[in-house]
Amino acid sequence: MDQALLEKVFSTKDFKEWGNMIITELSVHLKNTTQGHNPKTINWNTPEKEFAFWNDFLENGKEQDFFEEVLKRTTHTHHPNYVGHQVAATAPLTALTAMVSAILNNGMAVYEMGMAPSAIEQVVTDKICHKIGYDEHSGGFLTSGGTLANLTALLSARKAKVVHDVWNQGHNGPLGIMVSEEAHYCVDRAAKIMGLGTKGIIKIPSDNNYSMDVTQLESYFNNAKSEGIEIFAIVGSAPSTATGSYDKLHTIAKFAKVKNIWFHVDGAHGGAAIYSKKYKSILEGIKEADSVVIDGHKMMLMPTITTALLFKNKRHAQHTFSQKADYLLDENENDWFNSGKKTFECTKSMMSLHWYLLFKLYGEALFDAFVTRQYDLAQEFARMLQEHNDFELAVRPMSNIVCFRYVGDQLEPGQLNDLNIKIRQTLLEDGAFYLVQTKLKGVHYLRTSLMNPFTTRVHLSQLLEKIKHVALLAIS
Ligand SMILES: Cc1ncc(COP(=O)(O)O)c(C=O)c1O
Numbered sequence: 001m002d003q004a005l006l007e008k009v010f011s012t013k014d015f016k017e018w019g020n021m022i023i024t025e026l027s028v029h030l031k032n033t034t035q036g037h038n039p040k041t042i043n044w045n046t047p048e049k050e051f052a053f054w055n056d057f058l059e060n061g062k063e064q065d066f067f068e069e070v071l072k073r074t075t076h077t078h079h080p081n082y083v084g085h086q087v088a089a090t091a092p093l094t095a096l097t098a099m100v101s102a103i104l105n106n107g108m109a110v111y112e113m114g115m116a117p118s119a120i121e122q123v124v125t126d127k128i129c130h131k132i133g134y135d136e137h138s139g140g141f142l143t144s145g146g147t148l149a150n151l152t153a154l155l156s157a158r159k160a161k162v163v164h165d166v167w168n169q170g171h172n173g174p175l176g177i178m179v180s181e182e183a184h185y186c187v188d189r190a191a192k193i194m195g196l197g198t199k200g201i202i203k204i205p206s207d208n209n210y211s212m213d214v215t216q217l218e219s220y221f222n223n224a225k226s227e228g229i230e231i232f233a234i235v236g237s238a239p240s241t242a243t244g245s246y247d248k249l250h251t252i253a254k255f256a257k258v259k260n261i262w263f264h265v266d267g268a269h270g271g272a273a274i275y276s277k278k279y280k281s282i283l284e285g286i287k288e289a290d291s292v293v294i295d296g297h298k299m300m301l302m303p304t305i306t307t308a309l310l311f312k313n314k315r316h317a318q319h320t321f322s323q324k325a326d327y328l329l330d331e332n333e334n335d336w337f338n339s340g341k342k343t344f345e346c347t348k349s350m351m352s353l354h355w356y357l358l359f360k361l362y363g364e365a366l367f368d369a370f371v372t373r374q375y376d377l378a379q380e381f382a383r384m385l386q387e388h389n390d391f392e393l394a395v396r397p398m399s400n401i402v403c404f405r406y407v408g409d410q411l412e413p414g415q416l417n418d419l420n421i422k423i424r425q426t427l428l429e430d431g432a433f434y435l436v437q438t439k440l441k442g443v444h445y446l447r448t449s450l451m452n453p454f455t456t457r458v459h460l461s462q463l464l465e466k467i468k469h470v471a472l473l474a475i476s
């Protein structure tokens with residue numbers, strides 16, 4: 001065995017030298033990107049060329065260039081022209097909590113493999129439960145992403161509401177959940193993983209605002225029931241992904257109560273609005289939910305990937321993966337400190353450090369300031385679009401997600417989908433701005449998530465000018 005090699009790998013001198021170098025490099029990167037000095041938000045490259053570059057770099061690249069190349073070849077979420085996917089421009093100090101977690105590598109599954117982060121996790125999740133409006137029976141945990149958290153919540157729902165012991169004995173009849181057709185695809189995926197099949201996902205149509213049409217709940221429930229499907233849960237989106245529209249949580253909560261089904265809120269993106277004094281009313285009814293998901297890496301400025309899954313009754317958090325049937329569970333069983341009993345994953349990162357540090361340093365005021373600013377900006381952007389004859393807004397934004405399209409003034413409706421697809425591809429390859437796209441009821445829209453705390457009206461105005469320029473070139 002080459003002990004010298006192992007000693008080299010663990011050299012604290014190398015760690016310090018590389019650490020200093022990368023912190024310096026990242027600080028320059030942050031300064032340049034947040035102030036918009038870098039001309040590009042993304043240096044677009046095709047997958048084939050990118051693969052060829054890194055394949056070659058492994059043999060021929062200089063190791064000291066590694067981080068610089070990574071910086072060059074990634075999308076810059078800290079750039080004010082980043083208005084793309086729903087991932088945070090991270091608060092820089094959370095890079096340090098991520099690093100501490102990476103070095104200490106306490107796997108968190110059992111208490112002694114993460115004493116501090118386990119206790120910290122409890123402090124943080126209790127604090128979020130309190131903010132939701134839950135009482136002392138509530139509790140939760142952190143897990144690796146909204147997708148996994150939604151699946152876990154639905155497993156808890158099944159355990160709590162289905163009389164038959166599905167966990168141990170498998171299905172003995174068709175089960176179902178109700179969810180808006182606009183919900184994130186991970187809810188669909190979770191239901192399929194749980195064996196509900198397509199028939200078990202009762203999709204409620206959306207209204208003109210792309211929120212769940214709650215007037216149809218009763219009829220969809222009754223139809224499913226008449227087909228022999230036992231519905232055990234309903235999911236509200238807070239908000240849905242494509243348009244950022246919030247479902248009417250208070251109405252869904254009432255419906256769930258009457259039908260005695262589990263009410264889950266997917267607040268992966270906009271659950272953080274509980275912190276916004278101005279916008280929290282949009283979440284009215286959330287405290288009636290049996291479970292709530294909130295992503296730290298979306299609207300709470302943390303690095304991927306960390307999600308809070310909160311339960312109105314913490315007993316459910318404790319027993320999702322228990323071998324015992326729900327009616328056999330011991331009310332007093334509460335070893336909250338052993339994370340692996342509650343989470344889908346066994347090992348997870350010490351993700352609670354990000355949440356705690358931000359609470360400790362800046363308090364809840366940080367999330368109020370951030371969410372409120374971004375939601376306000378979306379309202380302003382919507383007004384700008386409405387004042388512009390060349391653009392059409394898909395729907396009035398309810399969060400920081402704004403969908404719109406270029407319509408020009410003399411274009412046939414049939415040309416518009418292709419034109420907007422072309423605009424988005426041209427913008428991607430140009431790289432000055434980064435935005436995404438979506439299709440709503442067959443119509444192609446450009447889609448922005450205003451995730452960056454440095455994006456202003458000026459950047460958005462420049463974006464519209466750029467789109468107009470690209471569109472005119474494409475038409476001519
Ligand atoms: C509403 C909603 N739920 C769930 C998810 C999935 O969360 P994650 O990417 O953390 O797995 C997303 C992602 O965009 C989302 O918007």
